[in-house]
Amino acid sequence: MALAAFAVPFSGAALCHSQAAAQPLQAPPSYRQITDEIGRTIRVPQPIHRIVSLAPNLTETIYALGLQDHLVGDTDYCDFPAEAQQKTKVGGAVNPSIEAIAALHPDLVLVTKNLNRLETVQALADIGIPSYATDPHTVDAIIASTSRLADLLGAPETGSVLAADLEHQISGLHDRIAALPARRVLFVVWTEPLISIGNDTFIADALRHAGAVSVIDSSQNWPQVNLEEVVRLQPEFLIFVESHYGAAPHSADALAGLPGWRLLNAVRNRRYAKISDAINRPAPRLVSAVEDLARQLHPEAFTEEPQDDKESSKPPALALSKSHVLSDPTAPSKEQPCAR
Amino acid sequence: MRPLTLRRLFLQCSLLAAILFVVVVVALKLGAVPVSLYGLGRDLISVLLHQTKALSSDYGMIVIEIRLPRILLAIVVGASLSVAGTSFQALLRNPLADPYVLGVSSGAALGAVLALIAEPHLALPLWLLVLLTPFGAALGAAATIAAVYFLGRRQGQMDTATLLLGGIITGSFLSAIIMFLLTTAGRDLHGMQFWLMGDLSTPLQQSLRWVLGVGFFAAAGAIYTTASDLNLLLSGEKEAMHLGVDVRRVRLVVYIAASVLTGLAVSVSGAIGYVGLLVPHVMRLLFGSDHRTLLPTAAFGGAIALVLADTLARTVVAPSELPVGAMTALAGAPLFIYLLRRGSA
Numbered sequence: 001m002a003l004a005a006f007a008v009p010f011s012g013a014a015l016c017h018s019q020a021a022a023q024p025l026q027a028p029p030s031y032r033q034i035t036d037e038i039g040r041t042i043r044v045p046q047p048i049h050r051i052v053s054l055a056p057n058l059t060e061t062i063y064a065l066g067l068q069d070h071l072v073g074d075t076d077y078c079d080f081p082a083e084a085q086q087k088t089k090v091g092g093a094v095n096p097s098i099e100a101i102a103a104l105h106p107d108l109v110l111v112t113k114n115l116n117r118l119e120t121v122q123a124l125a126d127i128g129i130p131s132y133a134t135d136p137h138t139v140d141a142i143i144a145s146t147s148r149l150a151d152l153l154g155a156p157e158t159g160s161v162l163a164a165d166l167e168h169q170i171s172g173l174h175d176r177i178a179a180l181p182a183r184r185v186l187f188v189v190w191t192e193p194l195i196s197i198g199n200d201t202f203i204a205d206a207l208r209h210a211g212a213v214s215v216i217d218s219s220q221n222w223p224q225v226n227l228e229e230v231v232r233l234q235p236e237f238l239i240f241v242e243s244h245y246g247a248a249p250h251s252a253d254a255l256a257g258l259p260g261w262r263l264l265n266a267v268r269n270r271r272y273a274k275i276s277d278a279i280n281r282p283a284p285r286l287v288s289a290v291e292d293l294a295r296q297l298h299p300e301a302f303t304e305e306p307q308d309d310k311e312s313s314k315p316p317a318l319a320l321s322k323s324h325v326l327s328d329p330t331a332p333s334k335e336q337p338c339a340r
Numbered sequence: 341m342r343p344l345t346l347r348r349l350f351l352q353c354s355l356l357a358a359i360l361f362v363v364v365v366v367a368l369k370l371g372a373v374p375v376s377l378y379g380l381g382r383d384l385i386s387v388l389l390h391q392t393k394a395l396s397s398d399y400g401m402i403v404i405e406i407r408l409p410r411i412l413l414a415i416v417v418g419a420s421l422s423v424a425g426t427s428f429q430a431l432l433r434n435p436l437a438d439p440y441v442l443g444v445s446s447g448a449a450l451g452a453v454l455a456l457i458a459e460p461h462l463a464l465p466l467w468l469l470v471l472l473t474p475f476g477a478a479l480g481a482a483a484t485i486a487a488v489y490f491l492g493r494r495q496g497q498m499d500t501a502t503l504l505l506g507g508i509i510t511g512s513f514l515s516a517i518i519m520f521l522l523t524t525a526g527r528d529l530h531g532m533q534f535w536l537m538g539d540l541s542t543p544l545q546q547s548l549r550w551v552l553g554v555g556f557f558a559a560a561g562a563i564y565t566t567a568s569d570l571n572l573l574l575s576g577e578k579e580a581m582h583l584g585v586d587v588r589r590v591r592l593v594v595y596i597a598a599s600v601l602t603g604l605a606v607s608v609s610g611a612i613g614y615v616g617l618l619v620p621h622v623m624r625l626l627f628g629s630d631h632r633t634l635l636p637t638a639a640f641g642g643a644i645a646l647v648l649a650d651t652l653a654r655t656v657v658a659p660s661e662l663p664v665g666a667m668t669a670l671a672g673a674p675l676f677i678y679l680l681r682r683g684s685a
Contacts, residue, residue: 190534192535193534193541193661194541195534216659218660220660223659223660224534224541224660224661224663225659226371226372226654227543228371228372228402228406229372229658229659231373232373232399258543258545259405259406259543259544259545259546260543261543263401263406
């Protein structure tokens with residue numbers, strides 16, 4: 001009995017000891033040194049169990065990778081998919097509460113450069129919370145960024161399947177519309193005042209993949225554009241983003257009655273393309289918004305699909321955005337052979 | 341104060357009108373599309389004769405439909421802000437008073453934002469809907485002046501420092517409320533940040549143009565009827581009262597009319613600073629402080645200043661634009677400091 005009592009603590013101590021001895025050996029694999037997309041080298045614990053996302057596009061990406069169970073917190077603006085709204089909120093993307101983030105004990109915080117602030121990242125670093133920043137400027141970079149993220153978060157297989165699907169969808173689109181002349185478009189971010197997009201945004205690249213080119217040539221990301229200039233350039237289509245935050249002050253249809261705007265041929269002929277706000281988010285769902293846009297701008301390229309076309313020509317923005325992200329890349333992959 | 345002669349008033353106004361004309365012609369010529377002076381003149385005449393088919397080119401339509409209305413808007417907004425600034429300066433006997441400094445612009449902006457938030461939830465006839473934003477802005481402006489006015493009073497007397505500090509603090513408080521509303525009301529109000537900086541690029545609906553034009557002349561006219569009383573008010577409220585001025589009535593008329601002017605200007609163009617502060621100063625230096633000449637010359641001066649500022653705002657970084665409020669602050673702040681250092685302010 002005394003022996004047993006002696007033996008138990010001893011074996012416990014031995015266990016502790018062996019674990020402590022093993023720690024230095026296990027340490028290198030349990031932390032991983034990586035460089036994020038803004039060039040910072042960070043140390044990330046592996047595997048990652050608790051993730052906080054500080055941007056809607058990153059939240060979407062996490063869901064698309066099937067890692068939502070590891071997502072312990074996100075922002076007020078993370079509204080897609082709808083379940084993301086149930087996650088613990090840490091505030092807005094620009095001004096999240098560092099305290100609320102810390103209280104969630106995340107292994108890693110995900111940020112994106114064009115939305116989050118460096119101050120947030122530094123404040124997190126000061127209290128020892130690592131953060132990984134993405135900064136994609138093109139559709140290809142979004143796909144690459146997604147698979148890098150999948151790799152980092154421990155879902156490399158899902159990531160490569162998703163990336164392959166997205167690439168397949170993009171190349172399918174390319175095959176259909178590459179030969180067609182690009183539509184000259186105005187991407188309308190805001191009408192009062194008129195704000196559009198610059199060349200270096202992922203949206204401009206998304207337009208290119210949809211067979212369109214923005215008439216606005218600006219190095220700013222969100223240039224305020226002179227209406228005269230737009231009338232001079234006469235874009236073929238105006239692109240509006242359907243927002244679920246309620247109507248913009250001037251809905252697309254009201255433009256026809258406005259001085260200045262009514263000089264646009266696109267307004268006179270109601271050449272509007274309306275796409276879901278997936279276009280505003282550098283996440284996998286962007287690709288379905290690109291396809292939706294391509295269908296509206298180049299309907300002639302999508303005619304040889306008897307039953308699918310009817311269903312997806314009108315409400316695809318809603319239908320696609322509500323369906324699971326992974327489900328739609330399969331649709332064009334089936335159609336693609338018959339297009340060639 | 342030199343006695344007012346009609347001839348002097350006429351000369352001053354024609355001089356300023358001539359400058360305004362030159363500025364407008366230059367502003368009409370500059371922009372994204374090229375236009376010749378000859379084509380411009382011909383197009384204007386054919387539009388006046390309602391022969392829009394006879395325009396010289398497609399570009400003629402751009403100039404007539406986009407550039408000209410924007411310049412006219414700048415004229416009315418500039419004149420409104422300048423006249424409102426002149427009135428506040430007389431009313432409060434303070435050369436630093438101006439809608440922007442006193443927080444009245446912020447109050448008007450808050451009124452406009454509230455009206456815009458309420459708009460989709462109200463089932464109003466269309467003509468009332470058009471009036472909603474200007475009305476909200478004017479109401480916001482009036483409420484703010486009232487608040488600032490009471491903040492600035494001490495033992496029944498107006499205290500300059502208290503008044504200005506009260507105005508600045510009221511302004512920042514109201515701006516904070518606007519920020520709160522814009523943050524919580526959803527993403528579609530984010531573009532209003534640009535509007536808050538002062539912006540003349542949004543084409544006005546036809547009906548709103550009428551509201552703006554009629555409102556400006558009614559309010560500016562009402563203020564002008566008090567011009568000689570305002571002169572007497574400069575020597576002090578009690579003194580003016582002894583000289584037979586109905587101070588209460590003058591104050592009420594100027595207060596309401598200046599609120600309407602500020603509300604109209606802010607509802608169509610956001611908060612544009614420095615025009616209401618600086619232009620009356622410059623005009624006082626040039627033409628003296630008799631309100632019978634100061635009010636009209638300030639109106640012309642404000643129009644000239646804002647047309648110039650807006651032309652720069654839409655051309656210096658073409659094809660992009662700057663908010664015109666940034667432009668007026670950029671030019672206005674150094675000029676104001678210069679005037680302040682000269683000791684004339």
